[in-house]
Amino acid sequence: MTITAATFVPRAQGEGFTPPGPDDFNLPPVGPDATFEFLGQTMYLGVTKPMIQLVLAAVVVFWFFYAAAKKRAMVPGKMQYAGESGYGWVRNSIGRDIIGSQDFMRFVPYLVALFFFILVNNFFGSIPFIEFPTFSRSGMVYSLAALSWVIYNYVGIKKHGFGGYLKLQCVPAGIKGPILGLLIPLEFLSNLVVRPVTLSLRLFANMLAGHLLLILFALGGEYLLLHGATLVKPVGILAWVLFIAVAFLELLIQFLQAYVFVLLNAMYISGALADEH
């Protein structure tokens, strides 16, 4: 595991086992490590590993779809088939089913790009020698959530006008009377304020917690096996077996979180485009 290589030795020294924490995700920059103060926090000035991974993921996704679309043929080759089925799956099961067949095509490029970008970035957590999910750094996710917030509000305001859109998002259908005084602020908060926060926190915390679990099993197993008493050494082997099981579970979660992120994006867009009741 590359990210824990630096902290590998100190764990074995001193009293007992130091469990991994969020600090393990704070990687120093690749180049020169100049720092600056911002909002009371020490920030790195240089390029860090997650930044490189973002660019790498964008290049990988672009290259994949470019290569898949370059040699188009009536009878698709392997590459074209993979590209088409990936695209078709996002278009049909996320775009058409959620947004509706009337105006989903406008959003398909965004949804497909977003899904595969997040998927590749999540899989970086399981690819050997990279072993770091980009979105376990919260700053990387906030920009994606902000983008989705801008998009669904923009299409909603464009369709309904500003007042109409606020009414659509804040006033629940079929409710009259004083209860509206309670519901309107709640709906406003949940539909326009909290959405990007939960959207980003879900992806970020899933990636962080999953990777933390992997580090814990790997290092805990190592500690039990090499530094534990004789009787607990087999438990270290058990921890490594569990590590492999959790790594496969993590693959599932990485896929699922990319799917859920894009699914929620599509649902927000379809909610903003819905006809007024």
Added chain:
Amino acid sequence: MTGSLNMVGYGLAAVGPGIGIGLIFAAYINGVARQPEAQSRLQSIAILGFALAEALAIIGIALAFVL
């Protein structure tokens, strides 16, 4: 023995989403068993509900580290 009481609290907090996710998938399996042709429709709803319930546990683990 040292450690943070936050983690005990997080363990307790994870019970709620655990029950919720169990209920969601129980309903999903029930629905598919009764009407197998509705599986594709039910699947996205079930995964959405799963993600929303799971978000609570995830927010909990984030707070357990932060607070």
